[in-house]
Amino acid sequence: MNIEKIYLIAGGDMRFIHLSALLAKKGKVYMIGFDSGDDFPPDVTLLKNISELKRQxxxxxxxxxxxxxxxxxxAPLLTKDTIQLSYILDLCxxxxxxxxxxxxxxxxxxxEKRELRFADYLDREEFAVMNAVPTAEGTLQIVLEELPTVIMGKKVLITGFGRIAKILLxxxxxxxxxxxxxxxxYKDLVWAEIYGADTVAVRDFGGTLHEYDVILNTVPAMIFGEEQLREIKPDCLIIDLASRPGGVDFAAAAAMERKVIWALSLPGKTAPxxxxxxxETTLQNCIKECEKGVVL
Amino acid sequence: MNIEKIYLIAGGDMRFIHLSALLAKKGKVYMIGFDSGDDFPPDVTLLKNISELKRQxxxxxxxxxxxxxxxxxxAPLLTKDTIQLSYILDLCxxxxxxxxxxxxxxxxxxxEKRELRFADYLDREEFAVMNAVPTAEGTLQIVLEELPTVIMGKKVLITGFGRIAKILLxxxxxxxxxxxxxxxxYKDLVWAEIYGADTVAVRDFGGTLHEYDVILNTVPAMIFGEEQLREIKPDCLIIDLASRPGGVDFAAAAAMERKVIWALSLPGKTAPxxxxxxxETTLQNCIKECEKGVVL
Amino acid sequence: MNIEKIYLIAGGDMRFIHLSALLAKKGKVYMIGFDSGDDFPPDVTLLKNISELKRQxxxxxxxxxxxxxxxxxxAPLLTKDTIQLSYILDLCxxxxxxxxxxxxxxxxxxxEKRELRFADYLDREEFAVMNAVPTAEGTLQIVLEELPTVIMGKKVLITGFGRIAKILLxxxxxxxxxxxxxxxxYKDLVWAEIYGADTVAVRDFGGTLHEYDVILNTVPAMIFGEEQLREIKPDCLIIDLASRPGGVDFAAAAAMERKVIWALSLPGKTAPxxxxxxxETTLQNCIKECEKGVVL
Amino acid sequence: MNIEKIYLIAGGDMRFIHLSALLAKKGKVYMIGFDSGDDFPPDVTLLKNISELKRQxxxxxxxxxxxxxxxxxxAPLLTKDTIQLSYILDLCxxxxxxxxxxxxxxxxxxxEKRELRFADYLDREEFAVMNAVPTAEGTLQIVLEELPTVIMGKKVLITGFGRIAKILLxxxxxxxxxxxxxxxxYKDLVWAEIYGADTVAVRDFGGTLHEYDVILNTVPAMIFGEEQLREIKPDCLIIDLASRPGGVDFAAAAAMERKVIWALSLPGKTAPxxxxxxxETTLQNCIKECEKGVVL
Structure with missing residues (x-):
C-alpha cells in the first residue's frame, strides 16, 4: 500500500503558501509559522502546535x-510570535x-549532531537556472514600464555573462x-557572440558607455563608479540586478541624477x-535523489 | 541658398508636442492650438495668433x-478656446x-475646392506597420504585469494574423x-506555422479554448461570445486589441468574471x-514623395 | 456507406510518383503516363490503358x-509514347x-466547353507560401556547400521581400x-527591419555592394548588371532565385569571373x-473547397 | 621602433597553409614541413632548411x-621527407x-628540460567553443543534403548538452x-528547455526513439546500442558527432540497415x-596572455 506522504512547511514568506498548494497535490501538507488569518489553500492544514500532527x-x-x-x-508571516528552530528539529x-x-x-x-538527513535547495544549480527566467522577465517588465520608447532598436549593455545575463540576452x-x-x-565573449550579441571586454568598455539606452548589470562588483556614470547618457536606464553590494555607486548616481533601479528578488515579486x-520542482528533485542516494 | 523650412503644427495631443522636438531638428517649428502652460521644447515657438508668423x-x-x-x-490640449479649421486653411x-x-x-x-496640396498620413501602410511594434510591446508589458507567472511555457492564443498579430507572435x-x-x-495559417506557431482554423477553435493561459485578440468581430467565454479557463488573461466594437462580449465576460483588458491606443500610452x-518618419516620407510627385 | 474515392494521376514528373504514395492513404490511386519500369508505391496501380479503370x-x-x-x-516519365490530353478528358x-x-x-x-469542374492548384497562395520553405532551405544548403567559411557573421544581401525572401531572412x-x-x-523595408534585417532601398544600394559575402536575389528583373557586378567582391557568392530571365547579367558575370549560381525548382531537387x-495538401484544400463550394 | 615579428609554422595540414595567410598580415611568416608544390600565399616563405632563417x-x-x-x-603535407621535432626545438x-x-x-x-616557453592552444576553451560553430553548420549541411524533406517540422533528437549540442539546438x-x-x-535539461527544446532524461528515452526523424549524437559513450537502434525508424538519419569510440554501435546499425553518418573534424572539411x-584568433589570445603573463 502506498501511504500518503506528510509534508510540514515551517516558516517562510508568501512563496511558501503558494508552495503548499502545489505540494498538496502530492501528499498531505501541514504548515506552521504563519498567522491564522493568511489565505491558505483548502487542503492545507495550519497548525498552532506541533502536537496537532498525528504522524511524523x-x-x-x-x-x-x-x-x-x-x-x-x-517566519516573517507569523507576526505575533516566534518559533525556535530546535522546536521543529525535535520533531524530526x-x-x-x-x-x-x-x-x-x-x-x-x-x-549533523542530531544525525538528521538534510539538503540545501539553494545549492542546486537547476534552482538558480530556473529562477533566472522570472528574473529576466521581471527585468523586461521594468524596462517596458520605464522606457518612453519601444525596446526594438535600442542599444542595451549587459554586464556579466552568468545565468541571468544569458537569459536577458x-x-x-x-x-x-x-x-x-x-x-x-574570452570564452564568455565567444558564447555571447554565438548567441547574437556584440561584445566588449569589461576592461575596454570605457569610452563606449555613452552609446547605451539601457544598462543591465549582473556583476556583483563596483563596475559603475563615478567615472563610468559620468560617461553614460543622462536618460539611460540603469538596472542593477547584482546582489549586495551591487555594481553601481548609488550615491554618485543620485548626485548626477542618473536613473538607477536596484531590482532584487524579482521572481517572488513579479511571478510569485x-x-x-x-x-517545488527543486524540492522534488532533492527528494528523488536523496531517496535514491544519487548525487547528480 | 538653402532656406530653412517652416513647419506649423496645428492642434493634436501630447504626441504632437514630442513631434515638435523632432521636427525642430529639420526646420523652424511653430505650434498653435495648445495652452501656453504646456512644456514645449526650447526651439519651438507657440503662437497665440496666426499673424505672428513672419513667413508662410x-x-x-x-x-x-x-x-x-x-x-x-x-485640439484637446487647448482648454479655454477653440480654433476653426478654416482659420488654419486660410493661411495655406x-x-x-x-x-x-x-x-x-x-x-x-x-x-480640393481651395486647390490645396494635402496627404493623409493615416493612409500610409508603413505608418500602420511601424505602430504595430509599440502595440505589441505594450501588450507584452500588460501580460508581464498581469500574469503571476512567467510567460515562458504558457499557452497563448492569438486570433487574427494581421500586422499586430505577426509581431505579437x-x-x-x-x-x-x-x-x-x-x-x-489557409495562407495565413501557413505563414503562422512558418513563423513558429501552432495553428487552428477559427471555425475549429471551439473545444480548444480551455487550454490557453493568455488570449490576445486582434480581430474586430465578435469572436468571443458567451459560448466561447464559457469554455475559457477562469484565470485566463484576455486582452482585446481590436478597435471598436472589439472582439469580446464584455457584458458576458463581466457576468462570468473573466479577466478582459481592452487595450486601445497603446503606442501613445506606453511608448509616446x-x-x-x-x-515624424511617416511625415518625412509623405514630404519626400509629394515633392518628387512619386506615389509609392 | 463511405465509398472509397478514386484518384487518377495523369502525367507529371517524380513528384507525382511521391504524390501517389500520399494519396494512396486517402483512396484508391491509378496512374497513367509513366513507364512501367518506374518504382511505384505498392498500393498504386499503373494503367496501360484507360479502359482498365473499373469506375470513373x-x-x-x-x-x-x-x-x-x-x-x-x-508526361516526361513516359518515354516511348505520348498521351493526348483529350484522351484523359473524354473520361471525365x-x-x-x-x-x-x-x-x-x-x-x-x-x-468549360465540356462543362467540367476544375481548379488550378498553382493559383493557390498557400501552395506558393509552402514551397518557399524548401526553396529557402535548398538555398541554405547551397550556401553551406559553397562557402569555405561558416555563415555566422557573414554579410548577406537579400534583394526583394516576397515570400522566399522573408523565409531566407x-x-x-x-x-x-x-x-x-x-x-x-517603404512598408517592405519596415517589415524587414522588424524581422531583424538592416535595410537599404534598392535605388540606393550602389556603393554598398562591395560589403557582401553572399547575395541572394529574388527579384525577376535585371538588378545586377555589369556596373553592380563590378562593385561586388570577387569571392562573393551570388545565388539567383528569380525565375527567367533572372536578375543577374550572366554573360557579364562570366566575363568578370563572378561566382553565380542560378537555382531554380529547388523544392523538387532538394526536398522531393x-x-x-x-x-498533396494543396490538392486536398482544393477538393475541400470545391466540394463545399467555398472560395477562400 | 617596432620590429616585425617572425612566425615559423612547422608542419600541419591545409589549415596551417590558410593560417599562414592570416598571420602574414601580422608579421613575417616562414613555413617548414610542406612540399614545395603546395599553393602558398604570396608573402609567405617556404624554407627547405632551417638555416635559411635570417633571424630567430x-x-x-x-x-x-x-x-x-x-x-x-x-607534417602530413611533406610527402617525401620527415622532420625531427628536436630539429625545430634546437632553433628555439x-x-x-x-x-x-x-x-x-x-x-x-x-x-621544460630545454627551459622553453610554450602553450597548448587545444587547452583553451574559446578554441573549443569557436570550433563548435563550424561543427554545427557542417552538421546542418549534412542533414540538408541527406533528408529528402525540409527540416522544418521534423523531429530532431540531440543527445548531450555540451558546446556542440547547444549550437545544434x-x-x-x-x-x-x-x-x-x-x-x-537536471541543470542541462533546464537550460535546454530555456533555449526552446523539449527535454528527456537519457535514462528515460527508451520508448520515445521511434518518434525521431533525425538523431544527432554528441555523447562519446555507447548510447545507441542494438536495443536503441531497433527502436529507431528505418528512415531516421543518425549523425554521430562524438569522437572515438563514438556513441553508436556501427556494426549493429549496419546489420539493421540504419543510416548512420560518423562526422568527425567537420570544421576543417566544411569551413577550412x-x-x-x-x-589564428586563439594563437593571438595565447600570445597576448603569455606576453602579459596573464592566465585567463
Missing part, C-alpha cells in the same frame, strides 16, 4: 534563509528529510534590441506562482 | 482626426503641403510561450516618444 | 504545366474534379549572418518528399 | 597533434614562444525543427577558412 512528517521544508540568528526560525528523526535554503555552518553542525535580442555583452573571459513552482 | 509655412501638420465635426480643429496656399490624419470626405472636398515566441494562431485563411518618432 | 475517377490530377502545346499531356464527367497546374486559357476554354538571421534586405517599398507533400 | 622566430607554431610518436614532427631559445596542439607529457617534459530550432534534448543532468581563422 516525511519531509520538513524550511525557509530561505532557515534562520538569521541561528536560533529563531525565519532519522527518516525525516529536511529541506532548507542557505543552511549555515552552525545549523549544519546542529543537524536571449529576451532582449528577441525584441530586436541591439545588445552588447561586456564580460572578462512561478517562484513557488520552481521551489 | 511650407508644411502644415494637422492632428488625427483633423476635426470631429468638420468645423473645429481637434498652393505651395503649402498639408498633412493630416483621417481626412474625412467633407474636409477633403474643402481642401514574434515577441511571445521569443519569450518561449507556446503560441497558437487562429485565422481564417516612439509614437512621435513614427509620426 | 472522382479526381483527375494533371501535371504542371498540364500541357506545353495544348494537345499532348505533359460532371462529377469529376480536375486539378491541374498552370491551366492555359486554351485548355480552360476546352474544359529568417533562416540566415537564425544562423547569425548579418542580413541586409534591399527592397523598393516535401514537394510532394505540399502538392 | 618569435613564435613557433606546431601542429595538432605536434607529433604522434614523440619524435617526428606531424628563451624568448621564443612555442604554440602547439595536444602537447603530450613526453613532449612537455622535453620542452540553436540552429535546428531556428529552422523550425521540433528539437528534443536528451541529457543526464573559418577553421584557420579560429586557430
Amino acid at each position: 512528517p516525511d519531509y520538513v521544508i524550511l525557509p530561505m534563509p532557515v534562520t538569521t540568528d541561528g536560533v529563531v526560525l525565519n 528523526h532519522r527518516d525525516t528529510l529536511i529541506l532548507g535554503g542557505k543552511i549555515t555552518p552552525k545549523v549544519k553542525e546542529e543537524l 536571449k529576451d532582449f535580442l528577441a525584441l530586436d534590441a541591439k545588445v552588447t555583452v561586456a564580460a572578462r573571459k 506562482l512561478t517562484a513557488a513552482s520552481i521551489l | 509655412p511650407d508644411y502644415v501638420i494637422l492632428p488625427m482626426p483633423v476635426t470631429t465635426d468638420g468645423v473645429v480643429l481637434n 496656399h498652393r505651395d503649402t503641403l498639408i498633412l493630416g490624419g483621417k481626412i474625412t470626405p467633407k474636409v477633403k472636398e474643402e481642401l 514574434k515577441d511571445f515566441l521569443a519569450l518561449d510561450a507556446k503560441v497558437t494562431v487562429a485565422a481564417r485563411k 516618444l516612439t509614437a512621435a518618432s513614427i509620426l | 475517377p472522382d479526381y483527375v490530377i494533371l501535371p504542371m504545366p498540364v500541357t506545353t502545346d495544348g494537345v499532348v499531356l505533359n 464527367h460532371r462529377d469529376t474534379l480536375i486539378l491541374g497546374g498552370k491551366i492555359t486559357p486554351k485548355v480552360k476554354e476546352e474544359l 529568417k533562416d540566415f538571421l537564425a544562423l547569425d549572418a548579418k542580413v541586409t534586405v534591399a527592397a523598393r517599398k 518528399l516535401t514537394a510532394a507533400s505540399i502538392l | 622566430p618569435d613564435y613557433v607554431i606546431l601542429p595538432m597533434p605536434v607529433t604522434t610518436d614523440g619524435v617526428v614532427l606531424n 631559445h628563451r624568448d621564443t614562444l612555442i604554440l602547439g596542439g595536444k602537447i603530450t607529457p613526453k613532449v612537455k617534459e622535453e620542452l 540553436k540552429d535546428f530550432l531556428a529552422l523550425d525543427a521540433k528539437v528534443t534534448v536528451a541529457a543526464r543532468k 577558412l573559418t577553421a584557420a581563422s579560429i586557430l
Whole structure:
C-alpha cells in the first residue's frame, strides 16, 4: 500500500503558501509559522502546535534563509510570535528529510549532531537556472514600464555573462534590441557572440558607455563608479540586478541624477506562482535523489 | 541658398508636442492650438495668433482626426478656446503641403475646392506597420504585469494574423510561450506555422479554448461570445486589441468574471516618444514623395 | 456507406510518383503516363490503358504545366509514347474534379466547353507560401556547400521581400549572418527591419555592394548588371532565385569571373518528399473547397 | 621602433597553409614541413632548411597533434621527407614562444628540460567553443543534403548538452525543427528547455526513439546500442558527432540497415577558412596572455 506522504512547511514568506498548494497535490501538507488569518489553500492544514500532527512528517521544508540568528526560525508571516528552530528539529528523526535554503555552518553542525538527513535547495544549480527566467522577465517588465520608447532598436549593455545575463540576452535580442555583452573571459565573449550579441571586454568598455539606452548589470562588483556614470547618457536606464553590494555607486548616481533601479528578488515579486513552482520542482528533485542516494 | 523650412503644427495631443522636438531638428517649428502652460521644447515657438508668423509655412501638420465635426480643429490640449479649421486653411496656399490624419470626405472636398496640396498620413501602410511594434510591446508589458507567472511555457492564443498579430507572435515566441494562431485563411495559417506557431482554423477553435493561459485578440468581430467565454479557463488573461466594437462580449465576460483588458491606443500610452518618432518618419516620407510627385 | 474515392494521376514528373504514395492513404490511386519500369508505391496501380479503370475517377490530377502545346499531356516519365490530353478528358464527367497546374486559357476554354469542374492548384497562395520553405532551405544548403567559411557573421544581401525572401531572412538571421534586405517599398523595408534585417532601398544600394559575402536575389528583373557586378567582391557568392530571365547579367558575370549560381525548382531537387507533400495538401484544400463550394 | 615579428609554422595540414595567410598580415611568416608544390600565399616563405632563417622566430607554431610518436614532427603535407621535432626545438631559445596542439607529457617534459616557453592552444576553451560553430553548420549541411524533406517540422533528437549540442539546438530550432534534448543532468535539461527544446532524461528515452526523424549524437559513450537502434525508424538519419569510440554501435546499425553518418573534424572539411581563422584568433589570445603573463 502506498501511504500518503506528510509534508510540514515551517516558516517562510508568501512563496511558501503558494508552495503548499502545489505540494498538496502530492501528499498531505501541514504548515506552521504563519498567522491564522493568511489565505491558505483548502487542503492545507495550519497548525498552532506541533502536537496537532498525528504522524511524523516525511519531509520538513524550511525557509530561505532557515534562520538569521541561528536560533529563531525565519517566519516573517507569523507576526505575533516566534518559533525556535530546535522546536521543529525535535520533531524530526532519522527518516525525516529536511529541506532548507542557505543552511549555515552552525545549523549544519546542529543537524549533523542530531544525525538528521538534510539538503540545501539553494545549492542546486537547476534552482538558480530556473529562477533566472522570472528574473529576466521581471527585468523586461521594468524596462517596458520605464522606457518612453519601444525596446526594438535600442542599444542595451549587459554586464556579466552568468545565468541571468544569458537569459536577458536571449529576451532582449528577441525584441530586436541591439545588445552588447561586456564580460572578462574570452570564452564568455565567444558564447555571447554565438548567441547574437556584440561584445566588449569589461576592461575596454570605457569610452563606449555613452552609446547605451539601457544598462543591465549582473556583476556583483563596483563596475559603475563615478567615472563610468559620468560617461553614460543622462536618460539611460540603469538596472542593477547584482546582489549586495551591487555594481553601481548609488550615491554618485543620485548626485548626477542618473536613473538607477536596484531590482532584487524579482521572481517572488513579479511571478510569485512561478517562484513557488520552481521551489517545488527543486524540492522534488532533492527528494528523488536523496531517496535514491544519487548525487547528480 | 538653402532656406530653412517652416513647419506649423496645428492642434493634436501630447504626441504632437514630442513631434515638435523632432521636427525642430529639420526646420523652424511653430505650434498653435495648445495652452501656453504646456512644456514645449526650447526651439519651438507657440503662437497665440496666426499673424505672428513672419513667413508662410511650407508644411502644415494637422492632428488625427483633423476635426470631429468638420468645423473645429481637434485640439484637446487647448482648454479655454477653440480654433476653426478654416482659420488654419486660410493661411495655406498652393505651395503649402498639408498633412493630416483621417481626412474625412467633407474636409477633403474643402481642401480640393481651395486647390490645396494635402496627404493623409493615416493612409500610409508603413505608418500602420511601424505602430504595430509599440502595440505589441505594450501588450507584452500588460501580460508581464498581469500574469503571476512567467510567460515562458504558457499557452497563448492569438486570433487574427494581421500586422499586430505577426509581431505579437514574434515577441511571445521569443519569450518561449507556446503560441497558437487562429485565422481564417489557409495562407495565413501557413505563414503562422512558418513563423513558429501552432495553428487552428477559427471555425475549429471551439473545444480548444480551455487550454490557453493568455488570449490576445486582434480581430474586430465578435469572436468571443458567451459560448466561447464559457469554455475559457477562469484565470485566463484576455486582452482585446481590436478597435471598436472589439472582439469580446464584455457584458458576458463581466457576468462570468473573466479577466478582459481592452487595450486601445497603446503606442501613445506606453511608448509616446516612439509614437512621435513614427509620426515624424511617416511625415518625412509623405514630404519626400509629394515633392518628387512619386506615389509609392 | 463511405465509398472509397478514386484518384487518377495523369502525367507529371517524380513528384507525382511521391504524390501517389500520399494519396494512396486517402483512396484508391491509378496512374497513367509513366513507364512501367518506374518504382511505384505498392498500393498504386499503373494503367496501360484507360479502359482498365473499373469506375470513373472522382479526381483527375494533371501535371504542371498540364500541357506545353495544348494537345499532348505533359508526361516526361513516359518515354516511348505520348498521351493526348483529350484522351484523359473524354473520361471525365460532371462529377469529376480536375486539378491541374498552370491551366492555359486554351485548355480552360476546352474544359468549360465540356462543362467540367476544375481548379488550378498553382493559383493557390498557400501552395506558393509552402514551397518557399524548401526553396529557402535548398538555398541554405547551397550556401553551406559553397562557402569555405561558416555563415555566422557573414554579410548577406537579400534583394526583394516576397515570400522566399522573408523565409531566407529568417533562416540566415537564425544562423547569425548579418542580413541586409534591399527592397523598393517603404512598408517592405519596415517589415524587414522588424524581422531583424538592416535595410537599404534598392535605388540606393550602389556603393554598398562591395560589403557582401553572399547575395541572394529574388527579384525577376535585371538588378545586377555589369556596373553592380563590378562593385561586388570577387569571392562573393551570388545565388539567383528569380525565375527567367533572372536578375543577374550572366554573360557579364562570366566575363568578370563572378561566382553565380542560378537555382531554380529547388523544392523538387532538394526536398522531393516535401514537394510532394505540399502538392498533396494543396490538392486536398482544393477538393475541400470545391466540394463545399467555398472560395477562400 | 617596432620590429616585425617572425612566425615559423612547422608542419600541419591545409589549415596551417590558410593560417599562414592570416598571420602574414601580422608579421613575417616562414613555413617548414610542406612540399614545395603546395599553393602558398604570396608573402609567405617556404624554407627547405632551417638555416635559411635570417633571424630567430618569435613564435613557433606546431601542429595538432605536434607529433604522434614523440619524435617526428606531424607534417602530413611533406610527402617525401620527415622532420625531427628536436630539429625545430634546437632553433628555439628563451624568448621564443612555442604554440602547439595536444602537447603530450613526453613532449612537455622535453620542452621544460630545454627551459622553453610554450602553450597548448587545444587547452583553451574559446578554441573549443569557436570550433563548435563550424561543427554545427557542417552538421546542418549534412542533414540538408541527406533528408529528402525540409527540416522544418521534423523531429530532431540531440543527445548531450555540451558546446556542440547547444549550437545544434540553436540552429535546428531556428529552422523550425521540433528539437528534443536528451541529457543526464537536471541543470542541462533546464537550460535546454530555456533555449526552446523539449527535454528527456537519457535514462528515460527508451520508448520515445521511434518518434525521431533525425538523431544527432554528441555523447562519446555507447548510447545507441542494438536495443536503441531497433527502436529507431528505418528512415531516421543518425549523425554521430562524438569522437572515438563514438556513441553508436556501427556494426549493429549496419546489420539493421540504419543510416548512420560518423562526422568527425567537420570544421576543417566544411569551413577550412573559418577553421584557420579560429586557430589564428586563439594563437593571438595565447600570445597576448603569455606576453602579459596573464592566465585567463
